Amino acid sequence: MLLADPARLQAGVNADPEFRLAARYWNATLSLESTTRALRVEIAEGRIANCREGEAGEPATITVRAPDDGWAQFLAPMPRPFYQDLLGGCVQHHGFTVAGDILTLSAYYQATQRLFAVMRVLRTQS
Amino acid sequence: MARFDAATGRYVYLTIDGVEYRVYFEEAGAGIPLLLQHTAGADGRQWRHLLEDRDIGRHYRLIAYDLPYHAKSVPPAGVEWWKKEYALTRDFFMKVPVTLAAALELERPVFMGCSIGGHLAADLACFYPGVFRAAISVEGALRTPAKRDLTFLHHPRVSNEYRAGIMYGITAPQSPEAFRRETAWVYSQGAPDVFKGDLHYYNVDHDLTDLAAKIDTTKTALYVLTGEYDWSSTPEMGQALAKEVRGASFRVMPGLGHFPMSENPARFREYILPVLDEIRARG
Numbered sequence: 001m002l003l004a005d006p007a008r009l010q011a012g013v014n015a016d017p018e019f020r021l022a023a024r025y026w027n028a029t030l031s032l033e034s035t036t037r038a039l040r041v042e043i044a045e046g047r048i049a050n051c052r053e054g055e056a057g058e059p060a061t062i063t064v065r066a067p068d069d070g071w072a073q074f075l076a077p078m079p080r081p082f083y084q085d086l087l088g089g090c091v092q093h094h095g096f097t098v099a100g101d102i103l104t105l106s107a108y109y110q111a112t113q114r115l116f117a118v119m120r121v122l123r124t125q126s
Numbered sequence: 127m128a129r130f131d132a133a134t135g136r137y138v139y140l141t142i143d144g145v146e147y148r149v150y151f152e153e154a155g156a157g158i159p160l161l162l163q164h165t166a167g168a169d170g171r172q173w174r175h176l177l178e179d180r181d182i183g184r185h186y187r188l189i190a191y192d193l194p195y196h197a198k199s200v201p202p203a204g205v206e207w208w209k210k211e212y213a214l215t216r217d218f219f220m221k222v223p224v225t226l227a228a229a230l231e232l233e234r235p236v237f238m239g240c241s242i243g244g245h246l247a248a249d250l251a252c253f254y255p256g257v258f259r260a261a262i263s264v265e266g267a268l269r270t271p272a273k274r275d276l277t278f279l280h281h282p283r284v285s286n287e288y289r290a291g292i293m294y295g296i297t298a299p300q301s302p303e304a305f306r307r308e309t310a311w312v313y314s315q316g317a318p319d320v321f322k323g324d325l326h327y328y329n330v331d332h333d334l335t336d337l338a339a340k341i342d343t344t345k346t347a348l349y350v351l352t353g354e355y356d357w358s359s360t361p362e363m364g365q366a367l368a369k370e371v372r373g374a375s376f377r378v379m380p381g382l383g384h385f386p387m388s389e390n391p392a393r394f395r396e397y398i399l400p401v402l403d404e405i406r407a408r409g
Contacts, residue, residue, distance in 0.1 A: 085295025
């Protein structure tokens with residue numbers, strides 16, 4: 001499952017005013033992995049500098065893994081209960097895993113939420 | 127002419143375990159006293175919509191207070207609180223509304239709380255039977271042990287934005303965006319260690335697993351209401367609490383999260399009005 005078109009995600013997130021505020025000073029690489037595909041998001045100074053399809057298991061600051069159906073539920077326009085949130089909802093109740101630098105994820109949790117919010121919008125439009 | 131909110135605020139001095147606390151509360155309405163307890167790391171602002179509800183205020187005197195160490199209830203001057211880690215205990219937490227009710231000379235008040243306040247509603251019914259005519263547990267449970275590492279809820283390199291983000295994620299996606307954001311905003315304003323310290327009660331000190339069955343609902347009626355999207359104190363957990371207590375009622379609130387009164391006050395009103403009407407009818 002392709003989670004988002006990389007070019008559209010990069011453009012959409014970089015144009016999102018809330019992401020730009022929440023992601024200030026952020027440098028990190030995110031690997032968002034489904035059963036079949038991986039999306040690599042490279043953030044430099046609070047903007048997505050590069051976004052591309054990657055390989056599952058590539059080193060990243062933060063890696064989020066979930067089955068295809070989990071991602072589909074998480075990225076639905078109106079998520080079902082507990083799919084509305086990554087750490088509390090999806091990780092605790094729906095089998096998502098998060099690995100890597102959890103301090104960084106915590107510090108930039110709002111930015112991460114905006115990234116996912118843009119992904120939801122893009123899926124609705126596609 | 128200026129348009130005023132219905133609520134008015136003032137301070138009252140409460141002495142608990144020999145320490146004097148200056149406690150802030152806001153109130154509106156007249157009738158049966160209804161004490162309103164906020165969630166962990168938050169404050170009485172969460173109840174502002176209920177305080178403004180004139181239908182409720184016709185029959186109830188609503189009193190929303192800030193727990194000591196929260197918002198306008200600053201830490202007590204007589205304690206060197208800065209030398210120890212803040213942790214909310216069940217014993218102290220229960221004494222706050224009980225002492226406040228006595229200080230305000232409230233006659234057979236009703237208690238309603240959310241999250242830690244929801245847990246407290248059940249604890250008050252258990253440990254202070256009859257002090258409150260009814261206890262309304264919003265997002266309460268028998269127990270809610272921590273399911274993850276809480277380190278970053280109080281960490282020098284993680285700002286209050288994290289707590290706000292986590293709390294935004296526990297609201298329901300159907301709730302009005304402005305109120306979801308306001309709910310999270312309140313969480314961005316607490317003292318750095320207070321939210322995590324409140325979770326000591328939420329995760330550790332509150333455990334009614336072997337005690338809930340002792341609650342006597344003829345002395346304190348117990349109502350449990352849980353939002354469908356609450357991944358922390360889930361509907362299943364709320365139902366388990368109500369099931370343990372003979373005479374307790376339980377209701378899931380579809381399309382609501384962990385903060386019904388602040389994230390979607392119009393929807394919450396649909397669920398809380400019948401409960402308040404029933405309590406009033408029971409006298």
